[in-house]
Amino acid sequence: MKKLFIAALLFVGVVSFAQDINQKSTRDQRENLTPEQRNEKHLQKLTSELSLDKKQQDQVKQLLAERSAKSEKFKATRKDSKTKPIDAEREGFKKQMETEKAANDAKMKSILNADQYTKWTALKKEHKDHKGKGDHRVHRDMKSSQERDAAHLQKLTTDLNLNADQQKKVSELLSDRSTKMAMLKKSRKDSGVAPTDAEKTAMKKQMKEDHKAYDAKMKSILTADQYKKWEAIQKEHKDKMKDHRKDKM
Numbered sequence: 001m002k003k004l005f006i007a008a009l010l011f012v013g014v015v016s017f018a019q020d021i022n023q024k025s026t027r028d029q030r031e032n033l034t035p036e037q038r039n040e041k042h043l044q045k046l047t048s049e050l051s052l053d054k055k056q057q058d059q060v061k062q063l064l065a066e067r068s069a070k071s072e073k074f075k076a077t078r079k080d081s082k083t084k085p086i087d088a089e090r091e092g093f094k095k096q097m098e099t100e101k102a103a104n105d106a107k108m109k110s111i112l113n114a115d116q117y118t119k120w121t122a123l124k125k126e127h128k129d130h131k132g133k134g135d136h137r138v139h140r141d142m143k144s145s146q147e148r149d150a151a152h153l154q155k156l157t158t159d160l161n162l163n164a165d166q167q168k169k170v171s172e173l174l175s176d177r178s179t180k181m182a183m184l185k186k187s188r189k190d191s192g193v194a195p196t197d198a199e200k201t202a203m204k205k206q207m208k209e210d211h212k213a214y215d216a217k218m219k220s221i222l223t224a225d226q227y228k229k230w231e232a233i234q235k236e237h238k239d240k241m242k243d244h245r246k247d248k249m
Contacts, residue, residue, distance in 0.1 A: 039064040050116045145178040160226045
């Protein structure tokens with residue numbers, strides 16, 4: 001049952017124009033390249049996939065450079081900003097991103113012929129589908145479990161106003177959960193067998209029991225007001241996950 005529980009956690013657990021369509025590249029590999037090197041690699045890929053002629057290569061290269069400049073400017077702005085954007089700012093940024101994407105798409109359409117544009121659109125969709133399946137896991141793996149726990153503890157300390165004793169207890173609880181997750185990943189890695197329907201049912205039951213136990217421990221650590229806020233945070237996260245899954249369907 002222990003192995004089944006571990007497998008259960010993993011089983012259930014929680015484009016833009018210049019995206020690199022080389023799906024084998026990892027984030028670390030991309031970050032080791034300069035913007036110019038990434039653009040050159042992207043250009044080579046597009047040249048090969050779309051059979052770009054010399055004039056098209058020059059035009060796409062310029063387009064990549066323009067987008068990189070905007071991206072670097074955005075990163076610098078985000079780095080210098082010490083406050084989180086409000087909802088109105090997020091909506092404005094989302095709208096701006098959609099406008100930029102549409103503009104980039106139009107520019108590519110003017111550079112490519114009909115067949116090339118069709119292929120380029122298909123490549124973007126393929127990359128987007130691939131990212132939708134793997135991005136959540138990739139982003140989680142970018143940080144160690146200790147770093148994720150520290151970030152989570154910091155957020156809970158701020159949101160719930162935890163005192164020193166509560167921080168220590170919550171930190172231990174997060175660490176215990178991370179240990180289970182590490183065991184889970186190892187078990188899943190060692191086993192390449194998909195769970196049966198009966199095992200999935202048992203997994204779901206075990207997950208509910210584990211969630212109740214975790215909830216009870218948090219309730220014993222927090223005050224009544226803190227626990228109420230924590231429940232609201234949990235619900236908000238759960239709703240976001242549901243919306244994310246709906247978007248991918």
